[in-house]
Amino acid sequence: xxxxxxxxxxxxxxxxxxxxxxxxxxxxxxxxxxxxxxxxxxxxxxxxxxxxxxxxxxxxxxxxxxxxxxxxxxxxxxxxxxxxxxxxxxxxxxxxxxxxxxxxxxxxxxxxxxxxxxxxxxxxxxxxxxxxxxxxxxxxxxxxxxxxxxxxxxxxxxxxxxxxxxxxxxxxxxxxxxxxxxxxxxxxxxxxxxxxxxxxxxxxxxxxxxxxxxxxxxxxxxxxxx
Amino acid sequence: xxxxxxxxxxxxxxxxxxxxxxxxxxxxxxxxxxxxxxxxxxxxxxxxxxxxxxxxxxxxxxxxxxxxxxxxxxxxxxxxxxxxxxxxxxxxxxxxxxxxxxxxxxxxxxxxxxxxxxxxxxxxxxxxxxxxxxxxxxxxxxxxxxxxxxxxxxxxxxxxxxxxxxxxxxxxxxxxxxxxxxxxxxxxxxxxxxxxxxxxxxxxxxxxxxxxxxxxxxxxxxxxxxxxxxxxxxxxxxxxxxxxxxxxxxxxxxxxxxxxxxxxxxxxxxxxxxxxxxxxxxxxxxxxxxxxxxxxxxxxxxxxxxxxxxxxxxxxxxxxxxxxxxxxxxxxxxxxxxxxxxxxxxxxxxxxxxxxxxxxxxxxxxxxxxxxxxxxxxxxxxxxxxxxxxxxxxxxxxxxxxxxxxxxxxxxxxxxxxx
Ligand SMILES: Nc1ncnc2c1ncn2[C@@H]1O[C@H](COP(=O)(O)OP(=O)(O)OP(=O)(O)O)[C@@H](O)[C@H]1O
Ligand SMILES: [Mg+2]
Numbered sequence: 001x002x003x004x005x006x007x008x009x010x011x012x013x014x015x016x017x018x019x020x021x022x023x024x025x026x027x028x029x030x031x032x033x034x035x036x037x038x039x040x041x042x043x044x045x046x047x048x049x050x051x052x053x054x055x056x057x058x059x060x061x062x063x064x065x066x067x068x069x070x071x072x073x074x075x076x077x078x079x080x081x082x083x084x085x086x087x088x089x090x091x092x093x094x095x096x097x098x099x100x101x102x103x104x105x106x107x108x109x110x111x112x113x114x115x116x117x118x119x120x121x122x123x124x125x126x127x128x129x130x131x132x133x134x135x136x137x138x139x140x141x142x143x144x145x146x147x148x149x150x151x152x153x154x155x156x157x158x159x160x161x162x163x164x165x166x167x168x169x170x171x172x173x174x175x176x177x178x179x180x181x182x183x184x185x186x187x188x189x190x191x192x193x194x195x196x197x198x199x200x201x202x203x204x205x206x207x208x209x210x211x212x213x214x215x216x217x218x219x220x221x222x223x224x225x226x
Numbered sequence: 227x228x229x230x231x232x233x234x235x236x237x238x239x240x241x242x243x244x245x246x247x248x249x250x251x252x253x254x255x256x257x258x259x260x261x262x263x264x265x266x267x268x269x270x271x272x273x274x275x276x277x278x279x280x281x282x283x284x285x286x287x288x289x290x291x292x293x294x295x296x297x298x299x300x301x302x303x304x305x306x307x308x309x310x311x312x313x314x315x316x317x318x319x320x321x322x323x324x325x326x327x328x329x330x331x332x333x334x335x336x337x338x339x340x341x342x343x344x345x346x347x348x349x350x351x352x353x354x355x356x357x358x359x360x361x362x363x364x365x366x367x368x369x370x371x372x373x374x375x376x377x378x379x380x381x382x383x384x385x386x387x388x389x390x391x392x393x394x395x396x397x398x399x400x401x402x403x404x405x406x407x408x409x410x411x412x413x414x415x416x417x418x419x420x421x422x423x424x425x426x427x428x429x430x431x432x433x434x435x436x437x438x439x440x441x442x443x444x445x446x447x448x449x450x451x452x453x454x455x456x457x458x459x460x461x462x463x464x465x466x467x468x469x470x471x472x473x474x475x476x477x478x479x480x481x482x483x484x485x486x487x488x489x490x491x492x493x494x495x496x497x498x499x500x501x502x503x504x505x506x507x508x509x510x511x512x513x514x515x516x517x518x519x520x521x522x523x524x525x526x527x528x529x530x531x532x533x534x535x536x537x538x539x540x541x542x543x544x545x546x547x548x549x550x551x552x553x554x555x556x557x558x559x560x561x562x563x564x565x566x567x568x569x570x571x572x573x574x575x576x577x578x579x580x581x582x583x584x585x586x587x588x589x590x591x592x593x594x595x596x597x598x599x600x601x602x603x604x605x606x607x608x609x610x611x612x613x614x615x616x617x618x619x620x621x622x623x624x625x626x627x628x629x630x631x632x633x634x635x636x637x638x639x640x641x642x643x644x645x
C-alpha cells in the first residue's frame with residue numbers, strides 16, 4: 001500500500017449568500033503517492049470549491065483535511081501558507097503570472113520563498129522545470145510576451161518548483177488547443193509515474209480523464225463514483 | 227533571504243508603476259524641502275532676533291538699586307515689636323549707586339567656576355551740548371576688551387576702533403543716531419555736562435550701531451577711567467558688574483546667591499527677557515505645523531497610489547498567496563513600497579531643502595539696524611534633517627499601513643474564482 005499524501009474525510013461546505021446552499025456534502029477521498037487522478041462532473045457541481053479546500057486556501061469547511069499525514073485544521077494562516085509553499089502545486093485555468101517578472105523569475109518565486117536553496121540553485125531548478133516543459137528558450141522573456149499555451153506551461157513549471165507532493169489543477173487545459181493539451185497531459189503523466197508526485201486534476205475533457213489512473217465523478221456536491 | 231525577496235517583489239511592483247510612484251515621491255520631496263527650508267530659515271531668524279538681545283545682555287547683572295531701605299528704624303524698636311507700623315512718605319535713603327568694595331567682589335567672581343566672564347560698567351547721565359541745545363544721553367563707562375569678549379561690542383562699532391577708548395584719553399564712541407544729532411565726525415570733540423554741572427570735552431573715536439535705533443540716539447561709550455573722571459569719582463567706583471555664566475538657565479539662582487553674598491541687587495536674563503522665548507517658540511511651532519501639514523498631504527498621495535496599485539495587482543497578490551506567501555509577507559511588500567517612496571522622496575527632499583536654504587543664505591539682506599548681518603540668516607542645524615527624515619518615514623508608514631493591511635487580507639479564492 002502506497003502512502004497517502006492527501007486525505008479528505010467527510011468534507012462539507014455551504015455558502016450563506018443570502019440563503020444557505022450546500023455545495024459539498026460529505027466528500028471523502030484519498031490520494032496516494034504517484035497517483036494521477038481526474039475529477040469530472042457537471043458545471044456547478046462543486047469541483048473548484050473542493051479543490052480550493054484541498055489547497056488549504058479555503059478554510060471555511062466542515063470535516064477533516066490531511067496533507068502528508070498532518071491535520072490542516074487549527075493551523076495559522078502563516079503555517080498554511082508554508083504548507084502550500086512546500087507541499088502543494090496549484091495550476092489554475094487562468095495562468096496568473098506576474099507581468100513585472102521574466103518567465104524564469106516567475107517560476108523561481110515560490111522557490112525563493114521556501115528558502116531551502118540559494119538563489120542560484122533555485123534558478124537551476126527553475127531552468128530544469130522549463131526544459132521539462134519545453135520552454136527553456138523563453139526563460140528571459142517578460143511574462144506578458146508569451147502566448148496562452150506558453151503561459152500555462154510556465155504556470156505548471158511554477159507549480160513544480162518546490163517538488164510538491166500534491167499537484168492540484170483546475171481545468172489546466174481549458175484554454176489550450178488539442179496539441180498543447182496533449183503536451184500538458186504527457187507532462188503530468190510523467191510527473192506521476194517518474195517523480196511519484198500525486199496529481200488531482202479537474203477536467204471536462206473526457207478523453208483526458210480516461211487516460212488517468214482513476215476518475216472521481218462528482219454530482220451535486222457529492223462523489224458518485226471513484 | 228526572505229527580506230531580499232520581499233524587497234525584490236516590492237521593487238518590481240514599484241517600477242512597473244514608476245510614473246505614479248514618482249508623483250507620490252515628488253510630493254514627499256516637496257514637503258520635506260519646504261520643511262527643512264522653513265525650519266532653517268525660521269530658526270535662523272530666531273537666532274538673529276534672540277542674538278540682538280541675548281548677545282548684549284548680561285546673564286546676571288549686579289547693581290545697587292535706589293530704593294527705600296527695607297528695614298526702617300521703627301522695626302528695631304522693642305517697644306512696638308507687637309504692633310503694626312504704618313509709615314507714610316518714605317524716601318529713598320542716601321543709598322549710593324556705587325557697588326561697595328567692587329574690587330574685592332570682582333576678585334571673588336573671577337575665582338567662581340560658574341562665571342565665564344566679568345565686565346564692570348558705570349552708567350552716567352549727561353547732557354551733550356550742541357550749541358545752545360542740550361541733548362540728554364548716557365555714557366557707559368566700559369572696559370572695551372571685556373565688553374567685546376562678553377557682548378560682541380566690536381561687532382557693533384561700525385566706524386573707528388573700539389580699543390581707542392583705552393588708548394586715547396578722554397575719548398568717546400557715540401551711537402550713530404546721537405552722532406547724527408550732534409553732527410560730529412570721528413576726530414571731532416563733543417562737550418558734555420554732567421548732572422552736577424561739570425563740563426567736559428571728549429574726543430569722538432568711533433560710532434556704534436546696536437540694531438535698536440532708539441538706543442543709538444542716547445547711548446555712548448567711554449572707558450571706565452574717563453567716566454569716573456566725568457563723574458568726579460575715585461577709581462574704584464563701579465555701578466554695575468555684568469556676568470556671563472556657564473549655564474544660562476542657572477542665571478536666576480546664581481543671581482540670587484550673589485545678591486545675598488555681595489549685598490547688592492541682581493537682575494538675571496530670564497526675568498529681563500522672558501517674552502523672547504515665547505516668540506521663538508511660536509515661530510518654531512508654525513514651521514513644524516506647516517511642514518507636518520505638507521507631509522500629511524504627501525501621505526494621502528502615497529495612500530492613493532498604494533490603493534490603486536493593490537487594486538491593479540489583485541491577481542498578483544492572489545497568486546503570491548496561493549503559492550505560499552503569507553498575509554504578513556504581502557503586508558510587508560506594500561509597506562516596503564510605501565517606505566521606499568518615503569525614503570527616497572524624503573532623502574531627495576533633504577538635499578533640495580539644503581540647497582534652497584543655502585540659496586536663501588546667499589540673498590543679500592542689508593539693514594541699517596543689523597550691521598553684522600549681510601545675508602538672510604539660516605540655521606543649518608542637523609537636527610532638522612534628522613526630524614525631517616523621521617517625519618517622512620513615519621508619514622509614509624502610516625499612509626501605507628491601511629492599504630498594506632487591506633492587501634494582506636485579500637482572499638485568493640475570491641480573486642481566482644472571479645476569473
Ligand atoms: N461565493 C459564492 N457564493 C455562493 N455560491 C457560490 C459561491 N461560489 C460558488 N458558488 C456556487 O457553488 C457551486 C459550485 O461552484 P464551483 O465553482 O465549485 O463549480 P465547478 O464544479 O467548479 O463548476 P465549473 O465546472 O463550471 O467550473 C455553484 O453552484 C456556484 O454557483
Ligand atoms: Mg470550476
